[in-house]
Amino acid sequence: MKVCKFGGSSLADGKNYEHAVNIIKSDPERRVIVTSAPGKRHNGDIKVTDLLIKYANAILAGQDGQTIVDEIFARYQAIGAYFGVLEKDVEEIKEILLALPKKDYPSADYLMAAFKAHGERLNARLMAIVLNHLGIKARFVDAKEAGIVVTGRPDDATVAAETYDNLARIKLRDDERLIFPGFFGYTPAGNIATFARGGSDITGAILARGLHADVYENFTDVDAIFAANPAIVKDPAPIKTMTFREMRELSSAGFSVLQNEALLPAIQGNVKINVKNTAHPDLPGTMVVSENGFHPTSTITGIAGGPNFAALYLHKYLQNKEVGSTLRILNILKRHNLRYEHMPSGIDDVTIIFNKDELQGDVVDQVCNEIQAEIQPDRLEFYGNYALLEVVGEGMAEKPGVSAAILSALAKENIYVPMINKGASKISIMLGINKKDFNKAVQVVYQRFFK
Amino acid sequence: MKVCKFGGSSLADGKNYEHAVNIIKSDPERRVIVTSAPGKRHNGDIKVTDLLIKYANAILAGQDGQTIVDEIFARYQAIGAYFGVLEKDVEEIKEILLALPKKDYPSADYLMAAFKAHGERLNARLMAIVLNHLGIKARFVDAKEAGIVVTGRPDDATVAAETYDNLARIKLRDDERLIFPGFFGYTPAGNIATFARGGSDITGAILARGLHADVYENFTDVDAIFAANPAIVKDPAPIKTMTFREMRELSSAGFSVLQNEALLPAIQGNVKINVKNTAHPDLPGTMVVSENGFHPTSTITGIAGGPNFAALYLHKYLQNKEVGSTLRILNILKRHNLRYEHMPSGIDDVTIIFNKDELQGDVVDQVCNEIQAEIQPDRLEFYGNYALLEVVGEGMAEKPGVSAAILSALAKENIYVPMINKGASKISIMLGINKKDFNKAVQVVYQRFFK
Numbered sequence: 001m002k003v004c005k006f007g008g009s010s011l012a013d014g015k016n017y018e019h020a021v022n023i024i025k026s027d028p029e030r031r032v033i034v035t036s037a038p039g040k041r042h043n044g045d046i047k048v049t050d051l052l053i054k055y056a057n058a059i060l061a062g063q064d065g066q067t068i069v070d071e072i073f074a075r076y077q078a079i080g081a082y083f084g085v086l087e088k089d090v091e092e093i094k095e096i097l098l099a100l101p102k103k104d105y106p107s108a109d110y111l112m113a114a115f116k117a118h119g120e121r122l123n124a125r126l127m128a129i130v131l132n133h134l135g136i137k138a139r140f141v142d143a144k145e146a147g148i149v150v151t152g153r154p155d156d157a158t159v160a161a162e163t164y165d166n167l168a169r170i171k172l173r174d175d176e177r178l179i180f181p182g183f184f185g186y187t188p189a190g191n192i193a194t195f196a197r198g199g200s201d202i203t204g205a206i207l208a209r210g211l212h213a214d215v216y217e218n219f220t221d222v223d224a225i226f227a228a229n230p231a232i233v234k235d236p237a238p239i240k241t242m243t244f245r246e247m248r249e250l251s252s253a254g255f256s257v258l259q260n261e262a263l264l265p266a267i268q269g270n271v272k273i274n275v276k277n278t279a280h281p282d283l284p285g286t287m288v289v290s291e292n293g294f295h296p297t298s299t300i301t302g303i304a305g306g307p308n309f310a311a312l313y314l315h316k317y318l319q320n321k322e323v324g325s326t327l328r329i330l331n332i333l334k335r336h337n338l339r340y341e342h343m344p345s346g347i348d349d350v351t352i353i354f355n356k357d358e359l360q361g362d363v364v365d366q367v368c369n370e371i372q373a374e375i376q377p378d379r380l381e382f383y384g385n386y387a388l389l390e391v392v393g394e395g396m397a398e399k400p401g402v403s404a405a406i407l408s409a410l411a412k413e414n415i416y417v418p419m420i421n422k423g424a425s426k427i428s429i430m431l432g433i434n435k436k437d438f439n440k441a442v443q444v445v446y447q448r449f450f451k
Numbered sequence: 452m453k454v455c456k457f458g459g460s461s462l463a464d465g466k467n468y469e470h471a472v473n474i475i476k477s478d479p480e481r482r483v484i485v486t487s488a489p490g491k492r493h494n495g496d497i498k499v500t501d502l503l504i505k506y507a508n509a510i511l512a513g514q515d516g517q518t519i520v521d522e523i524f525a526r527y528q529a530i531g532a533y534f535g536v537l538e539k540d541v542e543e544i545k546e547i548l549l550a551l552p553k554k555d556y557p558s559a560d561y562l563m564a565a566f567k568a569h570g571e572r573l574n575a576r577l578m579a580i581v582l583n584h585l586g587i588k589a590r591f592v593d594a595k596e597a598g599i600v601v602t603g604r605p606d607d608a609t610v611a612a613e614t615y616d617n618l619a620r621i622k623l624r625d626d627e628r629l630i631f632p633g634f635f636g637y638t639p640a641g642n643i644a645t646f647a648r649g650g651s652d653i654t655g656a657i658l659a660r661g662l663h664a665d666v667y668e669n670f671t672d673v674d675a676i677f678a679a680n681p682a683i684v685k686d687p688a689p690i691k692t693m694t695f696r697e698m699r700e701l702s703s704a705g706f707s708v709l710q711n712e713a714l715l716p717a718i719q720g721n722v723k724i725n726v727k728n729t730a731h732p733d734l735p736g737t738m739v740v741s742e743n744g745f746h747p748t749s750t751i752t753g754i755a756g757g758p759n760f761a762a763l764y765l766h767k768y769l770q771n772k773e774v775g776s777t778l779r780i781l782n783i784l785k786r787h788n789l790r791y792e793h794m795p796s797g798i799d800d801v802t803i804i805f806n807k808d809e810l811q812g813d814v815v816d817q818v819c820n821e822i823q824a825e826i827q828p829d830r831l832e833f834y835g836n837y838a839l840l841e842v843v844g845e846g847m848a849e850k851p852g853v854s855a856a857i858l859s860a861l862a863k864e865n866i867y868v869p870m871i872n873k874g875a876s877k878i879s880i881m882l883g884i885n886k887k888d889f890n891k892a893v894q895v896v897y898q899r900f901f902k
Contacts (some may be wrong), residue, residue, distance in 0.1 A: 105764055164826040195827055327781045330781060344795065344872055344875045344877050346793075401858075407859075408859055410855065411854075411855035414852075417851070417854060418874055421872065422795065422871035423795040423870025424797030424801055425797040425798070
């Protein structure tokens with residue numbers, strides 16, 4: 001049995017929907033379908049999720065949001081019309097949209113989460129309508145009926161363990177496809193809470209684990225996961241097979257094809273993931289598998305990273321005489337709920353590397369002030385133009401010379417590498433470089449290992 | 452004005468003492484002398500400090516220690532005799548030794564500290580006696596008279612800031628050398644507390660700063676600080692000039708010529724340090740200077756490290772989603788007062804590197820148990836055969852290709868480098884390797900940069 005998740009661009013309009021429908025039709029093993037919200041149909045288009053955010057904000061501002069409802073409904077209606085579905089058969093979608101503001105929400109955040117979730121929720125309903133219209137028996141299963149229970153923040157929820165007990169009770173029948181909305185679950189109190197953005201991937205993985213799928217097919221708009229960003233490297237090699245932990249490292253470091261947190265249920269259930277292109281379902285795509293029994297065929301699997309980082313450098317003489325020095329720094333970061341990426345530490349020096357997205361408002365100044373007051377470093381410097389380059393590969397583990405080859409390739413191009421972090425994970429090396437060198441660095445490392 | 456500190460081997464017997472005396476005599480600028488305790492005269496000999504520890508243990512065990520006193524006194528007496536000092540003129544040394552057990556000590560640790568400190572204290576007295584006997588006007592100045600105030604542990608004290616106010620009141624006269632004992636100070640309550648082992652270097656640096664010396668001459672038993680350990684690399688290059696922070700990095704990583712903590716007062720007072728050989732005072736030795744205005748003439752200054760490390764590896768999926776994950780690990784380490792050397796961290800992985808000397812008793816098991824209980828990692832592994840290689844040089848900063856050159860040299864010898872830590876300090880790179888590769892690694896990096 002296969003769980004198939006379709007991304008937003010794969011369900012953006014009737015034509016794309018048709019690809020998805022054909023994919024579902026073509027394999028009777030594809031019995032569990034997970035929908036995203038309709039994405040952009042063309043450059044400059046608005047995703048349905050963003051329309052729903054507008055709708056929520058209108059309601060929160062005391063407006064009626066009628067025109068936005070019309071705009072949202074038109075998106076679903078157009079897809080239905082593409083398949084010849086009668087307007088009366090999709091009318092319920094409009095009614096649900098109009099009823100949304102009338103429900104009770106414990107807070108504005110929960111209202112926002114519920115509105116956003118309807119991009120997926122209504123698309124799953126529509127998919128069931130379309131499939132049944134085309135003679136393919138299908139049933140919409142809401143996240144509540146499925147028993148997807150979540151806890152945590154309304155916009156960054158975590159799946160609760162009981163979800164898997166609930167999913168175990170779902171009966172699959174050979175003659176019926178089940179259509180689940182991605183992206184959200186219900187709190188124990190019955191409120192909708194969403195996963196992080198891109199969270200339909202997470203729902204798919206949860207279902208794949210909970211329903212014991214043989215494979216989790218993740219249909220998106222690229223032929224495969226590539227060894228490097230195609231915006232930087234021309235025609236990069238597709239990755240045929242990679243391990244869960246390679247995917248995890250790469251997706252943390254900027255590979256956005258698969259939602260980062262979607263891997264955990266797949267790992268726990270040991271369900272392999274097949275990333276495929278909705279437009280070219282005949283291509284093999286990328287298979288993500290367990291590292292147990294995996295034999296790497298190349299040294300490097302992928303090159304990730306990004307130019308959006310910053311570093312805080314701190315020097316204090318005899319810092320390492322105090323056991324609690326780094327601890328005090330971490331406590332300051334925790335007080336500000338500030339997540340960091342890496343923290344290379346030396347005898348008297350610490351560098352803390354942040355994703356710039358984490359550095360909102362004047363948090364850098366605040367943290368610097370507190371470090372100054374509590375730790376009194378001899379030097380405290382902030383670097384705003386940091387890029388991180390992460391090179392990942394199961395083939396690196398225990399193999400001498402890989403770091404040397406990467407650094408030599410960069411040195412040949414005169415790229416200075418102020419930071420190297422290797423050793424936590426055996427299958428990756430993380431380099432800090434100047435933002436201006438980032439694209440060149442990705443290119444030369446790619447050239448070195450893939451040409 | 453120069454502050455001259457003589458190490459234990461430089462004052463081990465009459466012949467070595469004579470070198471020191473000649474050094475003092477030959478330069479009228481050498482007006483402040485700091486003594487260590489007499490060291491080993493030959494392989495298999497016992498240092499006076501170790502005899503004093505034996506003496507203290509005998510007293511603590513309720514014995515009288517008379518034979519050990521005779522043995523200790525014989526060492527000082529023999530040096531006096533070498534210069535023709537009459538026995539009655541050194542008799543006070545024996546009296547002081549015999550009086551030691553009769554004093555009050557707040558604890559066994561303070562008794563031990565006071566006994567140990569007398570290796571230096573009596574040697575400073577003897578030096579004053581010898582110099583005066585030879586017609587060189589000299590005066591013994593006890594740490595109490597000098598006002599060296601310390602706080603902290605009795606065997607690992609820290610100098611108090613008021614010391615520098617006290618030292619500022621000392622008047623130096625052109626016609627008189629002042630002889631200070633190294634290694635210890637007095638607590639505010641009047642008890643002797645020592646610095647860490649090798650702490651005479653610290654006293655010398657404190658005096659050099661407090662008395663505004665032009666240079667702090669540190670006389671020891673090597674011609675210079677070498678770019679690599681002579682026990683591993685044959686005839687390594689002497690380092691002519693290096694910066695304080697290079698010395699700090701190298702001494703933290705195993706260069707034992709200069710006591711690690713001795714650098715701080717020198718840096719604070721901006722007093723350059725000249726490490727010289729008592730046996731060859733004509734050689735220039737190694738000059739350690741401020742990094743301000745320093746222009747490196749080579750890429751690498753020194754290669755340090757050692758084979759005595761261990762690593763704890765921890766993997767927990769989605770570890771980085773929690774801000775406080777590393778914090779919890781550090782709290783566990785702090786609870787056990789366990790100092791670590793480095794902690795490379797990745798997305799879901801942390802490696803913590805310890806000096807094995809820190810891992811006493813069953814502390815590793817205890818820490819692992821607590822990490823298991825509090826953090827529940829997916830993997831927790833301990834590696835006992837870790838070596839650290841540290842390559843240091845002001846010439847590395849901002850220079851592309853240095854890491855590449857180091858790693859390529861190692862790769863050529865098929866040495867696998869599981870850990871690389873670069874970026875906290877700009878002037879060093881730290882590599883983790885297998886213990887078995889350590890000597891070879893030092894040799895090939897040395898060959899690469901110094902041949």
